[in-house]
Amino acid sequence: MPYFDAASSAPLHPVARQALLASLDEGWADPARLYREGRRARLLLDAAREAAADAVGCRADELVFTPSGTRAVHSGIAGALAGRRRAGRHLIVSSVEHSSVLHAAEAHEADGGTVTRMPVARTGAVDPAAYAAALREDTALACLQSANHEVGTEQPVAEVAGACRAAGVPLLVDAAQSLAWGPVAGGWSLLTAGAHKWGGPSGVGLLAVRKGTRFAPQRPVDERESGRAAGFENIPAIVAAAASLRAVRAEAAQEAARLRELTERIRARVPALVPDVEVVGDPVRRLPGIVTFSCLYVDGETLLHELDRAGFSVSSGSSCTSDTLTPSHVLRAMGVLSEGNVRVSLPFGAVEADVERFLEVLPGAVAGVREKLGAPTPTPAPAPATGPVPASGPAPASGPLPATASGAEGEGAPDALVLDALGKLCPLPVIELAKVIGEVPVGGTVRVLADDEAARLDIPAWCEMRGQRYVGEEPAAKGTAFVVRRTR
Amino acid sequence: MPYFDAASSAPLHPVARQALLASLDEGWADPARLYREGRRARLLLDAAREAAADAVGCRADELVFTPSGTRAVHSGIAGALAGRRRAGRHLIVSSVEHSSVLHAAEAHEADGGTVTRMPVARTGAVDPAAYAAALREDTALACLQSANHEVGTEQPVAEVAGACRAAGVPLLVDAAQSLAWGPVAGGWSLLTAGAHKWGGPSGVGLLAVRKGTRFAPQRPVDERESGRAAGFENIPAIVAAAASLRAVRAEAAQEAARLRELTERIRARVPALVPDVEVVGDPVRRLPGIVTFSCLYVDGETLLHELDRAGFSVSSGSSCTSDTLTPSHVLRAMGVLSEGNVRVSLPFGAVEADVERFLEVLPGAVAGVREKLGAPTPTPAPAPATGPVPASGPAPASGPLPATASGAEGEGAPDALVLDALGKLCPLPVIELAKVIGEVPVGGTVRVLADDEAARLDIPAWCEMRGQRYVGEEPAAKGTAFVVRRTR
Structure with missing residues (x-):
């Protein structure tokens, strides 16, 4: 029964299991206590921190363990933004970050900060030059994943890190998807990851903050993990996380x-x-x-x-x-x-x-x-759009109809066939479009009325794949009208 | 090698270990996914939630799992305060709560809220009548631990819950120390605990919010745990936590x-x-x-x-x-x-x-x-203060010297012996006081100059234990002068 969803969560690595079992009896006590059970727990925690820091490529005192990758992202972004508050309140993220990064960006906006969301090419990668150009005087923090969790595309982290360094802006790298494969290259300032993505146990994330990075931990805070991750340490799981990271790296x-x-x-x-x-x-x-x-x-x-x-x-x-x-x-x-x-x-x-x-x-x-x-x-798809892998290039224009076009191709166009797909969910609007396109004369248009959010993405994509022309969208009495011109 | 610090963290219960092992192979996948590994993880999570809710005395849909008791406290207090924002911004806590509750209260103050910290009797318990009297029109939330973590004193939760209910104020009970022993009696609205206190694994807390309690989860938030605990669920540990709670309850x-x-x-x-x-x-x-x-x-x-x-x-x-x-x-x-x-x-x-x-x-x-x-x-201690267990009664007055007394007993008193304990840490100031008291004539005073914070507590306590009179404190050129009158 093959499990092909490692990017969501990987099965527990055998080394993680062994390390977890081995440390259950030694790692349950409070590592802040001075008696022997506490000292043993502290030794395990310290050793795990050394091993994890080595794999991340930072110093042990730069790395703390958090309850999850998500929490690492939230603590990292909040702490870095607060530490750079005097520089400004501008945050840059890519538009394809993990939802935890985007949630943190939303929280920052709700708190009065400003956010730039960098677009990506059709491959899913940001353009490093565009990213560099987005860095401002008041940019407090930049975020970029090491690789995308949905499509696997690697981001140009080293180039972006170089631009950030030149601008004096710290870069936070969400390395959740790539840390199993190797350390993140380039001069990042903060790095986050979660152990269950590399075959470690659930319940462990890590947050590295390089020395020299301004960082002001935000609440909740207590005396644990250098004040950067409140709550009792989950030491057996931390030991298992560090051991399994080492193990996957060896392979x-x-x-x-x-x-x-x-x-x-x-x-x-x-x-x-x-x-x-x-x-x-x-x-x-x-x-x-x-x-x-x-x-x-x-x-x-x-x-x-x-x-x-x-x-x-x-x-x-x-x-x-x-x-x-x-x-x-x-x-x-x-x-x-x-x-x-x-x-x-x-x-x-x-x-x-x-x-x-x-x-x-x-x-x-x-x-x-x-x-x-x-x-x-x-x-069979038409020749111009056949390529199974559109390697790069910007997304097709799919904004509102240009004003100049609306007279000829928009609402009032007398030749427009109207396809009512209101209330129908993806992929039905596209299926119906595919069925009626044959009824449209070549050069004529069809207006697809739809209210499913996915139509905005899928109708242009269908046009590209089928060699038809996507004209644009315009508001309709109900939902949105997506206008397609038959070209073949 | 006896371990007598269960209130910090309990050794892993054998049932927790078994349950953890049994669920490592079934509980690693994302419970939000629809494939079989996800469904299995979801089943484990749901069953654990049922078991934990049963032990807590709430409905399964009222309980979420958090990464620790500390995180449960922070999420619970922040969510309840936000949910009751329209009622007001007044928070009541006892002065002997766990540091996580007090940290949350500090955060609330830093955010512009007001906090009342209820004093306790010498036993460590709050006075339920005084607690009830502290409830105000604008009280958003009241917090009271079920029992104290440092001295074991049980709090009058049921009485306070009754008063809160009558006033329409939700009560959050930190049940970290007592949940192993039984459900918390009384009409609480929110309840928190952490599994490692009852022999469950680290990395699991629980937060119960009764239906009808206004609750607005605060960031970070994602789609997990009803939006009340962000980050990937730690299912094997959650299963172990629920199973061990059941097991300790049976014993x-x-x-x-x-x-x-x-x-x-x-x-x-x-x-x-x-x-x-x-x-x-x-x-x-x-x-x-x-x-x-x-x-x-x-x-x-x-x-x-x-x-x-x-x-x-x-x-x-x-x-x-x-x-x-x-x-x-x-x-x-x-x-x-x-x-x-x-x-x-x-x-x-x-x-x-x-x-x-x-x-x-x-x-x-x-x-x-x-x-x-x-x-x-x-x-041998003098008769009046011998009792090893001062069962109740308010703490001895230890505030600043009353103005009327300062002339006779304070700074300028000609009969005052001065003991310089500046720079000396607890228990040295008290040890030196005990040594010089014999040199003070009965009825005379000694002024102990000290700058260790503990002296403020320990000098009055010494007086009570040794049958001497603690007069009060006053600022000195360096540190504080604690004035003691020899009475025997």
Whole structure:
């Protein structure tokens, strides 16, 4: 039963398990106490801190353990912003950060601060030159993930760190997805991660703050972990986290090569096996174990369910029919198709035969979902938009209709066919669009009325994949009208 | 090697260990995911929530798991205060709460709120009538621990809860020390605890918020734990926490009777075995496993070290020679002697023979420390102050000298002997006072100049124990002058 969702949480590494068991009997006491049980706990904690700092590439006294990666992010951002309050209240984050970073940015805005959210290319990477240009006199902190959690794209951290250093702005790197593979290169000032992503136990995050970085811990604060992480230390889990980080690092180079080859197979073969698929994320500058693709005319949650029934545990950045009706902020920022999105993230030790079996199962699963949804019969994509991997370039323009165009192509255009998809959830608006496009004369337009948030992303993406022209959107009496011109 | 500091952290209960091991393989995945590993994790989490809620005495949907008791306190207080913002910004806490509650109160003050800190009797308990009288129109939240962590005194929670209910004010009960023994009686609105106090693993706290309690979770917030505890859930530890809470509850009645008898022995025999000792805390309304006493002319940290060498791990509310030079806020609020303070907190399963052995070792350990410090030879205490257990009554007046008294007994009094103890740490000022008191004529006074914060507590306590009169304090050119009148 292959588990292919390591980017959510990795199964406990055997070394983590061993270390956890070994320290349960020694690590339960209060490390602040002076009696022998306390001293033993303190020794374990100190040794774990040394090991983790070594793996992170910092000094032990620069690293504290937190209850989770999320808490590390919140404490790190809040402490760095407060420490730099005199410099200003401007925060920069990329638009594809983990939700914890974006939540912290929202909290900063709610508190009166200003936030710049750096756009990304269609690969998911920020442009380092644009990032550098966003640094201001009053920038208190810049944040950039080491690699993206949904599509695996590596960010240009070293370049951005260099620009930050030159500007005297500290850079916080969320290294949650990459720390298993190696230390983060470049002159970062703060770094965060969570152990369950590398096969450590739940309940442990880490926050490194380099000496010389202005940092004012925010409440809650107590005397533990240098005042940077309140609450009783979870020492057995911390020991297990540090031991397993060391263990995965020892295997990292070999395993990276192996998993990269396996994900490369998926990247290469899925577009051949499944029609109307877009593989997203940078094909080269990426994590070894993650590959993400989106399938036209597919509801991601139903597809996940089908794959689960076939024995494969994968994730989706787009769960249109679940509680959250909005597509992944990462896919949206990249401007790529969000419907039928599947993220495969292979854990350490993933078995080649399982990957092959996944490639066998996937086409049938996608076809089954499409059939249930009444999707149009797959057609070969037109030449200009065929590439399964749009390697770079900005997202297609999808803003409001330009004023000059609205007369010809907008609301009042007499040739506009209207498709009412109000109240229909992704991927139905796109499926209906695909069905009616044949009725539109070449050169004519169709206005798709929709109120599902995902339509804003998926209709332009469909146009790009199908070689049609996306004109733009405009407000409608109900929902939004997305205007598409048939070009072929 | 007896460990007698269960109130700091209890050794892992065997059931916690079993449950942790059993759930390591099932509980590592993200419970928000829909694939089988996620569903299994969700099942474990849901079952643990049911079990914990049952033990707490609330509904499962009223309880969330947090990374620690400390985090539960901070989230609970912040959320309740925000939820009641329209009622007002007044917070009531007792003066003997756990530091996390007091830190939260400080944070509230720093944020512009007002705080009333309820005094306690010499037993450590708040007066429920006084607490009720402190409730105001604008009181947003009241906090009261179920029992004190340093002296074991149970608080009148049910009475205070009744008063709060009548006033329409939610009551948050920090049940960290008592939850192992049973649910908290009375109509509380919020309740917090941490698992490592009952033999569960580190890394798990719980926060219960009764339906109908206004509650606005404060940042950081994500979709986990009903938005009340951000960060990836630590499911194996949560399972272990819930299972061990159930297990200790099953043994609680029997173990409570057994430990109560053992601590009663210590309460009764220590004053007979060791001269110049004050046993503190309520002798009846108390937790089964905690007993605390203070020894005149003893440095608590040195005594702890001696007891550690003899194989006993105990704690002290007063570590005069450690980093924190101030005595415990609990002992200070109670107005009892802080020097030479020892807290014995027996874990579940504590062995009778170990307690007997402790009583054998203690007198020699105390005598050894006193000898090293050059303490006066013990003398039998005078009759009026002999009682080892001052069961109740307010703390002795120890404020600034009353204006009317200062002429006769204060700075300018011609008969005042001056003892310069500036720069000397607890217990040296008291030891020197004990040595010079014989030189003061009966009816005369001695002015002790001291700058150690503990002197403010320990000189009045010494007077009470030795049957001398504590007149008051007044500012001196350096430090403070504590004025004592010899009465015998």
